[in-house]
Each structure stands twice: as C-alpha cells, then as structure tokens.
Amino acid sequence: MITINLKNRCSSKKSLALFMQTNITHLKELEQTRTGETYATAFNSFMRFTNGEDVSLSEMDSDMMVAYETYLKVNGVSMNTISFYMRILRAVYNRAVEQGITLQRYPFKHVYTGVCKTIKRALPLSVIKQIRLLELPPNSTLDYVRDMFLFSFYTRGMSFVDMAYLHKEDLSEGILSYKRKKTGQLLHIRWERCMENIVKKYSWNHTVYLLPILKDNGVDERRQYKNAITLMNRRLKDIGRMVGLTHPLTMHCARHSWASVAKHKRIPLSVISESMGHDSEGTTMIYLSSLDTAVIDEANKQVLKELF
Structure with missing residues (x-):
C-alpha cells in the first residue's frame, strides 16, 4: 500500500501532494x-526534506530544488538516486505545467538528472563457478538464494521479477516461454538439465509457480515479491563475501554476468540482445526482427558448457 506522510496539505489544487497522489x-x-x-x-x-510540510507547485523553483539536492548529498544519497528522485519530480511537475496547473519555471535546470557510471556488476565465469561450488548448508536460506541466482544465470540472465511470476505451464515440451514484465517481449528458452535440477530440488512447491518465490497463491503477490527480492539481495551479499567480492552481489549481477560471459565467448551482440529480451535500441536492433531461437539456445548452451 502506498502512503504519503504529511503534516499539512495545501488546500489549493496546486498542492504538490494532491497532484502527486x-x-x-x-x-x-x-x-x-x-x-x-x-x-x-x-x-x-x-517530504523528509520539507519536514513533512506540503508545498504548492508554484513554490517549486530552482533554489528549492538545489537545496533539496544539497540535502540529499549531505545525507549520503548517491548521485544516481538523486537523479532518480529529480527525474520523477520533474516528470510530475511538467505534467502539471501541461495541464495548466502551474507555470513553467524550470526548477530542475540546476540539479543533477543524469546517470553516473556504476561499479561493473558482471562477474567472471570463475566467480560464478565459485558460487556454484560453495559448500552451503543444505536446504538453508543461503542455499535457496544461491539456487535462484544460478537459475537467473542459467536462463540468460532472467530478471528476478520474471522468475517470480513464471508458471509451471510456461514450461512445455522442453521450452520455457515467458513475457518480460519490463518490455512485454515474449522469450523462449530451451530447457537445460541445470535448470531442471533446481526446479526438482524444490518439488515440494505446490503453487502454480515454477519456482518457490511466491509461496502463497493469490495472496498479495506484490508484497511477496518485494519481501523475496529484499531477502535475495541481503543474503547474496553474504555469498559475495564468501567468494571474496569487494562490491555487493545482487540479482542484477547474474544478468550482467551472462551478457559478459556471452560476449567473451564471441557471441554476436545482436544474439546477446535478443537472448536477454532487450528493447529495440541501437543499430543492431533496428534490423533485428527475430533471430532463430536455435541460434539463441546454442549461445546459452555455450555459456553453460563453459560453466560446467
């Protein structure tokens, strides 16, 4: 449930809080x-910056947003997160301008709205092997988290949200089919033994889902997912420390790592893009309508062969 905490709301229709809601x-x-x-x-x-006091859209000017940016920096917020917040507020503000609720005063012209380069999330195959071979207590939370991480890698870097909502019926005749939550693109993955071994390990899972991530059918699935990804990333940090990583291990690392290993195997960029269900961006995707799935499956087979 979304909550917005305020001490006072502006009564005017120009209230930022009301327009945001x-x-x-x-x-x-x-x-x-x-x-x-x-x-x-x-x-x-x-609102933490304003101490819970609502502001009107007309009050949002360059000085206020620069002060907000300074507040975030002082509180140790990363530049990418600052940009994330600013871009959302800017989108809402511009929508208010379009609707004639406020005048355009360009309050975001002096704050950061770009994207900084982040630490590379891709892991070399040797580290993926280390993670796979770690001796962890059987049936423990760490064991489960490691399995989900590896399943993502095995399935060409499938995102965790797509993994969570996989249904058992999505696997048919040796092909796993699913639509990406982010783009709606339909992807097909040839089912490999390493994937089957993980699913079999959790044969006690009697839900409609292929993996034991959402464990209660139809019970606030969004909350179940948020709890699951929080657990994953918290315990993956422990696994990362076990294999000597100096930066946090997250589920995104599995996706980045598959792409990196595929590139190292000299698999064409166009094949990697199609394999991962990327949006049609750049020259490669302009002419790429749909690759033969056998080509993509062979690419994944090469990556998994190298791992095992």
Whole structure:
C-alpha cells in the first residue's frame, strides 16, 4: 500500500501532494503499481526534506530544488538516486505545467538528472563457478538464494521479477516461454538439465509457480515479491563475501554476468540482445526482427558448457 506522510496539505489544487497522489492513483488504475511505488518513494524523500510540510507547485523553483539536492548529498544519497528522485519530480511537475496547473519555471535546470557510471556488476565465469561450488548448508536460506541466482544465470540472465511470476505451464515440451514484465517481449528458452535440477530440488512447491518465490497463491503477490527480492539481495551479499567480492552481489549481477560471459565467448551482440529480451535500441536492433531461437539456445548452451 502506498502512503504519503504529511503534516499539512495545501488546500489549493496546486498542492504538490494532491497532484502527486492523483498521478499515483492513475498509475495504479493503469496497473503500473511498481511505477506508482517509485513515485511515492521519490515524493516521500522530498517530504523528509520539507519536514513533512506540503508545498504548492508554484513554490517549486530552482533554489528549492538545489537545496533539496544539497540535502540529499549531505545525507549520503548517491548521485544516481538523486537523479532518480529529480527525474520523477520533474516528470510530475511538467505534467502539471501541461495541464495548466502551474507555470513553467524550470526548477530542475540546476540539479543533477543524469546517470553516473556504476561499479561493473558482471562477474567472471570463475566467480560464478565459485558460487556454484560453495559448500552451503543444505536446504538453508543461503542455499535457496544461491539456487535462484544460478537459475537467473542459467536462463540468460532472467530478471528476478520474471522468475517470480513464471508458471509451471510456461514450461512445455522442453521450452520455457515467458513475457518480460519490463518490455512485454515474449522469450523462449530451451530447457537445460541445470535448470531442471533446481526446479526438482524444490518439488515440494505446490503453487502454480515454477519456482518457490511466491509461496502463497493469490495472496498479495506484490508484497511477496518485494519481501523475496529484499531477502535475495541481503543474503547474496553474504555469498559475495564468501567468494571474496569487494562490491555487493545482487540479482542484477547474474544478468550482467551472462551478457559478459556471452560476449567473451564471441557471441554476436545482436544474439546477446535478443537472448536477454532487450528493447529495440541501437543499430543492431533496428534490423533485428527475430533471430532463430536455435541460434539463441546454442549461445546459452555455450555459456553453460563453459560453466560446467
């Protein structure tokens, strides 16, 4: 449930809080729950800056946003997170301008809205092997977390949200088919023994889902997912320390690592892009309509062969 905490709301229709809530409600109606949650996160951060006091859209000027940026920096917020918050607030502000609710005063012209280069998340295959061969207590949380990480790697870097919502019926005649939550693209993956071994390990899972991530059918699946990804990334940090990583191990690392290993194996960029279900961006994807799935499956087979 999305909550916005305020001491006082502006009574005017030009209230930032009221306009933000309207946008969040609209996103929920469009079933864009995750986007709505990011809007609420950004807004709650801004309200901590104002000590819970609502502001009117007309009060949002360059000085206020520069002060907010300074507040975030002082509190140790990364530049990418600062940019994330600013871009959300800017999108909402610009929407208010379009609707004639406030005048365009360009309040975000002096704050950071770019993207900084982050630490590389890709791991060399040797580290993936270390993770696979770690001696962990059987049936422990760490063992489960390691399995989910490896399943992502085995399935060409499948994102955790897509893994969570896989249904058993998505696996048919040796092909795992699913639509990416992020792009809606339909992907097909040839089922390999390493994937089957993980699913069999959790044969006690009697839900409609292929993996034991969402463990209660139809019970607030969004909350189950958020709890699961929080657990994953917290315990993956422990696994990362076990193999000597100096930066946090996350589920995103599995996705980045598969792409890196595939590139090292000299698999064409176009094949990697199609394999991972990337959006049609760049020259490669302009002419790439749909590769033969056998080519993609062979690419994944090469990566897994190297691992085992």
